[in-house]
Amino acid sequence: MWPVDESSVSVTSYPSTSMMSQSSAANQKAWSSILHQHPSSVPRMTSNAQVSSPTASSITNMSARSSLRQYPTSSFSMNRSRVDAASRVKVSVRVRPPFSDEIQAADNFYLTVNVPEAKIEGKFGNVILGRPNSDKQRSFVFDHTFSPATSQAEIYSVIAEPIVSDVLRGVNGTIFAYGQTGTGKTYTMGILEAIASDDRSDASSKQGLVPRALTQIFEHEPEAGFAMEVTMSFIQIYCETIQDLLAPDGDGGAADASSVASSNLQIREDPRKGFYVQGLSEYKIGTYKEAESLINLGLENRAMAPTLMNTTSSRSHTVLTVKVAYSGGTRTRTGKLLLVDLAGSERIRRTTSSGVRLSEARSINASLSALGNVITALAVGNKHVPFRDSKLTRLLQDSIGGTSSTALIATVGPAPVNEAESLSTMTFAERCMQIKSTRYVNEVTDWEDECAKLQVQLAETDQVYVQKMAGESEKYEAIIHKLAAELRNTRSNSVASDVSGVSGLSSANVESGVAGGAGRRGRRSSFDVGAAFATNSVVKSLVDKEGFGTDNSEAVLAGLNLVYKMLCQCADESTTAVFKYNTWLGLQNQQLEDKIREEEENEMLRNVDKERMGKEDILDEKMKASLGPHLKQLGKTESRERVTARFVGEGVDMKPHFMGGKEEVTVHPELTEFESTAAVIDYCDELLMTIRKNGEKLELGLWEKAEQFFAVKEDLAEDMVERRQREEEVVNWSFVLNVVKQVVKEGGGDLDSTPARNNKTAGRGSADVSGLGMQGVGDDSVVDTSGLTTPRSGSGGAGRAPVDMSPDRVKKLLPSQKVANALIDRVKKMTEEDIAKLPPSAQQNVYQLREEFGLGPVVKKPSIAMNTPSFRVSPIARAQGGGEEEESDSDDENFSRV
Numbered sequence: 001m002w003p004v005d006e007s008s009v010s011v012t013s014y015p016s017t018s019m020m021s022q023s024s025a026a027n028q029k030a031w032s033s034i035l036h037q038h039p040s041s042v043p044r045m046t047s048n049a050q051v052s053s054p055t056a057s058s059i060t061n062m063s064a065r066s067s068l069r070q071y072p073t074s075s076f077s078m079n080r081s082r083v084d085a086a087s088r089v090k091v092s093v094r095v096r097p098p099f100s101d102e103i104q105a106a107d108n109f110y111l112t113v114n115v116p117e118a119k120i121e122g123k124f125g126n127v128i129l130g131r132p133n134s135d136k137q138r139s140f141v142f143d144h145t146f147s148p149a150t151s152q153a154e155i156y157s158v159i160a161e162p163i164v165s166d167v168l169r170g171v172n173g174t175i176f177a178y179g180q181t182g183t184g185k186t187y188t189m190g191i192l193e194a195i196a197s198d199d200r201s202d203a204s205s206k207q208g209l210v211p212r213a214l215t216q217i218f219e220h221e222p223e224a225g226f227a228m229e230v231t232m233s234f235i236q237i238y239c240e241t242i243q244d245l246l247a248p249d250g251d252g253g254a255a256d257a258s259s260v261a262s263s264n265l266q267i268r269e270d271p272r273k274g275f276y277v278q279g280l281s282e283y284k285i286g287t288y289k290e291a292e293s294l295i296n297l298g299l300e301n302r303a304m305a306p307t308l309m310n311t312t313s314s315r316s317h318t319v320l321t322v323k324v325a326y327s328g329g330t331r332t333r334t335g336k337l338l339l340v341d342l343a344g345s346e347r348i349r350r351t352t353s354s355g356v357r358l359s360e361a362r363s364i365n366a367s368l369s370a371l372g373n374v375i376t377a378l379a380v381g382n383k384h385v386p387f388r389d390s391k392l393t394r395l396l397q398d399s400i401g402g403t404s405s406t407a408l409i410a411t412v413g414p415a416p417v418n419e420a421e422s423l424s425t426m427t428f429a430e431r432c433m434q435i436k437s438t439r440y441v442n443e444v445t446d447w448e449d450e451c452a453k454l455q456v457q458l459a460e461t462d463q464v465y466v467q468k469m470a471g472e473s474e475k476y477e478a479i480i481h482k483l484a485a486e487l488r489n490t491r492s493n494s495v496a497s498d499v500s501g502v503s504g505l506s507s508a509n510v511e512s513g514v515a516g517g518a519g520r521r522g523r524r525s526s527f528d529v530g531a532a533f534a535t536n537s538v539v540k541s542l543v544d545k546e547g548f549g550t551d552n553s554e555a556v557l558a559g560l561n562l563v564y565k566m567l568c569q570c571a572d573e574s575t576t577a578v579f580k581y582n583t584w585l586g587l588q589n590q591q592l593e594d595k596i597r598e599e600e601e602n603e604m605l606r607n608v609d610k611e612r613m614g615k616e617d618i619l620d621e622k623m624k625a626s627l628g629p630h631l632k633q634l635g636k637t638e639s640r641e642r643v644t645a646r647f648v649g650e651g652v653d654m655k656p657h658f659m660g661g662k663e664e665v666t667v668h669p670e671l672t673e674f675e676s677t678a679a680v681i682d683y684c685d686e687l688l689m690t691i692r693k694n695g696e697k698l699e700l701g702l703w704e705k706a707e708q709f710f711a712v713k714e715d716l717a718e719d720m721v722e723r724r725q726r727e728e729e730v731v732n733w734s735f736v737l738n739v740v741k742q743v744v745k746e747g748g749g750d751l752d753s754t755p756a757r758n759n760k761t762a763g764r765g766s767a768d769v770s771g772l773g774m775q776g777v778g779d780d781s782v783v784d785t786s787g788l789t790t791p792r793s794g795s796g797g798a799g800r801a802p803v804d805m806s807p808d809r810v811k812k813l814l815p816s817q818k819v820a821n822a823l824i825d826r827v828k829k830m831t832e833e834d835i836a837k838l839p840p841s842a843q844q845n846v847y848q849l850r851e852e853f854g855l856g857p858v859v860k861k862p863s864i865a866m867n868t869p870s871f872r873v874s875p876i877a878r879a880q881g882g883g884e885e886e887e888s889d890s891d892d893e894n895f896s897r898v
């Protein structure tokens, strides 16, 4: 049911060319004018601009891209986010005011237009076609109905403004004007004649949709961070040829009337870009004025000719495309606005066309017919939609429904003579009401840019991290420096001065750099005790202290290292042992001492707290039972170090329950934190004493509590005593001294033969330096590194008891199990040859110990040296003391000959 009635075509003469409204000279002038005024801002973008592809059309970051083809497709991706649920094409009908010659027939008007009360979505307008009382009346419902009195401004605000707003946020929009020739399509579009800039915002102005849309676009302020770019193209489809109304002269476009007729751009399809017009000019426009100039130029190029129906009839479909692209960062959002002024549908019979006009009419009708078929297919939801049947439908494929915001304005004439055409138009329009569409925002992300941006962000983040880490490392470096300084201090405290005559110590410092022994919980002390042995002052101090001769300093150092090494093997006790050893060497260090003490105290408190908490859990129950609601919680430990005794009651009301009598005892009414367990104990002691002193009856719970604390205190005291004893046992310092002596002896020295030693020991008489019960210098005893010492017969200090060298005694005196193990190991490794070198009494001890410790038969191979790289330690001890034998034993030759 299309207005195609070729049988009624009448032939007319070809219109004068002046009706084409263009001349080559005029075009040339107009182009010069535009390009002269806006040489840079009105660039001709591309000969391959896309018209119909939403994908391609979205990529219009013109400032960065002169041609879409220059960019690798892989770096872009189209993101489409749906704006709303399925919508549909919005359809309205506009009735043209009657011409003067039509007014005569006013009585016979066939249209009744009911305009909805308000321009609200969903409030439909209604048009009744047919004279009143006629049984042929037909009623049509549309989204909007506009009477002849409706202004251009109202049409714009109701129909176009929402669509342009959509375009400005990246949704494609299309507005069609469809209707019979002479009913006001071009007038509604506002491109009937050249656009004038004046009064376009005036509500009473005759300006149509195109200038108003451009005004809205150029008045729009893009979001912060986004740059807006507007491009435009203008085509007409004339007799199934696509012509570029903005093609510059001589560029194969529509520079003049003849080229308009001849140019025929092709629609191409690209899998990625969709449909586009190959070779179409697209212009970047920066102002409304530039847009106006271009449109006016295009209008001059438009094919117009008078028909019987309309003296200014457009004989082509014109499509003005305005793309608005927002670029922000790596994203480009593009909305495309298509303003389509379709050629007038007409009954060819009535146009009295002939020749070219007849061809035009046939072509127009054919393409409108194709459009009708597409609309029908879309309306009924056919799978196949014949878009390819005409250039018009191919071009509009993405703009009719689909993803666009689409509006159709159907124009009708008021005169009765228009009735049949109006029925056709409204039927077409009614069908369009059924076409669904879903609006999407078109956004393109340039992944290359996005990646580059992310890389920059990453680099910045890295930078921040590096700076942060630099700050951290500075912090840690500072700590390290501080610790290093502490260590240096510690060492320098030890290094008072070099001992003259002592040399070559560094080579003997076999254990230099050995870290301090493991702490009680496996922690390593930062105090480098081993390194401290390298200092001459240590040796000096030892030499001074023990009266060793300076000649023996190297051997002393080696001996000390050996002992230190042995101590370090005692993992459990090493912290304390090393500390004590250090102290013994005169290397007291307050910090180290504090650390160890702190460690010990913490450990002790932890144990006590653990124990106490267990007891308190029980106590709590008892206390609760006895004190009832007045005592909420008692004695919970808040942290490992701090002890909290909670005597929590009902505030100060708690006092009477705990006290009474003459002297008031202050019980902390609220949470009280004590510095340590000891403080709690002291507090409880004090409490008890006070209570006892007063002789008052004490609440059972508190009494028990105090008693328990007292018990804890006792336990703690016991524990401390035990601990102290254990610590004493850790290192038998006399034993250590003996080791040193032996090492010195092995190294060829003789501590006891030095004048200094003799002088000092003379004063000390018969001090038991061995720690094994043997007599000191001057007595007939044998000192060996295994602790096997026995008095020589016939010698020894007068009146002194013989040294007890029984295995039991030896075991008891051994510094610790680990040291004992080292000792036993040494005995175990002694070969027959080694043992044979010992004095008979020592040999006896060795065998006795071997038996005692179950070491098995003596091995017959040579002894294995201790792992002291620069100093060989023999397990063999030699007797020291007076007598000729001792003289001969003191030299190297006799060192291994015992």
Ligand SMILES: Nc1ncnc2c1ncn2[C@@H]1O[C@H](COP(=O)(O)OP(=O)(O)OP(=O)(O)O)[C@@H](O)[C@H]1O
Pocket (backbone or CB within 6 Å): 095, 096, 097, 148, 179, 180, 181, 182, 183, 184, 185, 186, 187, 188, 192, 310, 312, 313, 314, 315, 342, 343, 344, 345, 411
């Ligand atoms: N609403 C209106 N108010 C005033 N004049 C109007 C209105 N609509 C149309 N006209 C006038 O009617 C005449 C025909 O209008 P117009 O050329 O826009 O029709 P058309 O539908 O585009 O015709 P064609 O299809 O032949 O191009 C013009 O002179 C125009 O000024």
